[in-house]
Amino acid sequence: MDKEQVKKLRAICRDISVLYVEDDISISAQLEKLLRKIFNNVEVEKNGLSGVQSYTKNRQDIVITDISMPVMDGIEMCKRIKLINSEQNILVTSAHNDAEYLVKLIDIGVDKFITKPIDMGSFLSNISKIAISIYREKRETVLESRIKAQQNLQKELLNGIIFPLAYFDEGEIVYANSSFKKQFFTEIDAGDFSRFRLGYLFENKKYVSMSNSELVQEISNSDDKTYLVMDVNKKIVKKYSISVTKFQNAKGCLLSFVNLNALNEEINRFSEQVDYFPKRESFSQALLEPKKSTKENYEIFCVGLKNTKGFIDKYGGAKMHSIFNSLAKSLKKEFSAEVQSKELSIYLFETNRYIFLVEKNLDNSAIDKRLSDFGKKYNYAFGSGLPLELSFIKENIKNTQSIGDILENTEGMLYTLSTI
Structure with missing residues (x-):
């Protein structure tokens, strides 16, 4: 691995932590030196028990361990770590070629091995694959978290809007803000969006027989955007201006309802007070x-x-x-x-x-x-x-x-x- 590759690997491994467990000081010193050139966070322990204690406290991303160690061997340590986190990445380094050891480790869920004496090229190749996989998972988690946070923020902003909003996709409501739910949803609709029929809200009975998609298209094509619509919560008919907004590269559309009665009252209230x-x-x-x-x-x-x-x-x-x-x-x-x-x-x-x-x-x-x-x-x-x-x-x-x-x-x- 040349210097440029090592540099890229260091950038990927910057936020990845490592637990290295090895009782042989000569082997440990050599591999620890290499690990610290790549990873910023490396913990080194000398037996399986201290390895489990370190992992319980720090939950490192990668565990590298020997098998034969005092106090607690590597197999028992791997078993306990897998009980804590069954998805934990573990790389085992051992001089043993005994099939019995390998079977035990595979049964535990360990599938990455390197034999001693350790070939540094092979070790770097293995550790790079593990690190790149962890880096991608972490990046996806961060992206998912950001997307979820943005979606939650958008929902909060839309819920804060006082007039009703609903997003329809292929005739079904995908999202409705708080105002829309309060004014137009029955208890059944609130429990199952797919049952909501837009046509039943309208005073004009010709819309009742229309599907949601047909009615949305009707509103979109109409020059007159003013409709009499039932406020289900208050059980009264109100005059609304309804607009349909279609988005580029999206099948769905957003319906917004502006209560003209309330708007006129508000305008009159301000104009009256201004005139006083x-x-x-x-x-x-x-x-x-x-x-x-x-x-x-x-x-x-x-x-x-x-x-x-x-x-x-x-x-x-x-x-x-x-x-x-x-x-x-x-x-x-x-x-x-x-x-x-x-x-x-x-x-x-x-x-x-x-x-x-x-x-x-x-x-x-x-x-x-x-x-x-x-x-x-x-x-x-x-x-x-x-x-x-x-x-x-x-x-x-x-x-x-x-x-x-x-x-x-x-x-x-x-x-x-x-x-x-």
């Missing part, structure tokens, strides 16, 4: 107006609900959004007169954080009381039993403060309110 009050940028512009730059003082109130995190953890974000929307409506109704008279301006800084900019001629103590009464008047828990109290803090804005200072103080108030 101007935003943070408008507040900054208001501070630049001439009347705000006079020597007159005014006050800023920061208003928001407490206990929102606990409420979301218990009842979910969707219900919390309804409460935020209700809060916005209530604020608009309660202070509509002051807003119309421009004595009070309300700005939405965050989903649950409002800034009240109060003019000098408006009774600030009255605003304090109004906000306190407002918090008691409206119930935002919707019978949940978890109170959502209205919290507010205020600060007097002095005429000596710059706009930058006012904005900084306002951000500080928002942060303080979030910690209450």
Whole structure:
């Protein structure tokens, strides 16, 4: 074996460990030197008992052993190692040509032998074959592990998507994300994907007689992607936009369902809330107006609900959004007169954080009381039993403060309110 071959062998054997058991010091020293040139991890023992103890602790990839040794011979050692790992690679070196020894070793499961005196060329050839086989197995295991990890990650990502997804291959569901299972699977479907019939979900009865493959093709070819589909879990019909995605070099396709009813509700919710009050940028512009730059003082109130995190953890974000929307409506109704008279301006800084900019001629103590009464008047828990109290803090804005200072103080108030 030339230097280039040895170099390649060393690269393959870098992560392969070896246990070498030999009681003859002269033979052991020579072979150990050769092994350490190839392998980074080599353990050397002088009898079968210490060999078993080392293997039990370290589980080396390759075991090389003599037969005749004190305390415990190589045959007994091989037997015990094979009991621990029946697939263990063992190479036996022995001066014995006795058929009885060979039969015992073969019965144990050892099939690799080298006779003494050891021919180094033959030894390298044998050890190379074993090492290359182990290297390939390890590489395949690593690749399988990586592929499995990637598949698990993909499944986690798909399960995290809120709209239903299902992958069909030759008419059968191969994969469905959590949302699809929750909305469209019966108990029978969940136990056996092959029984799932897509057509039964559709309001239009013409799809019932179609096979899954036919219906997927129908949806793919149709210009109108909007369908009425039954949510099996809630037992109600919803309007969905269904799209079919086909992948290159793959027979299957991915169906995605977007609930148009929920989407429209979400759009309306945001648009309604946006229309109620101007935003943070408008507040900054208001501070630049001439009347705000006079020597007159005014006050800023920061208003928001407490206990929102606990409420979301218990009842979910969707219900919390309804409460935020209700809060916005209530604020608009309660202070509509002051807003119309421009004595009070309300700005939405965050989903649950409002800034009240109060003019000098408006009774600030009255605003304090109004906000306190407002918090008691409206119930935002919707019978949940978890109170959502209205919290507010205020600060007097002095005429000596710059706009930058006012904005900084306002951000500080928002942060303080979030910690209450």
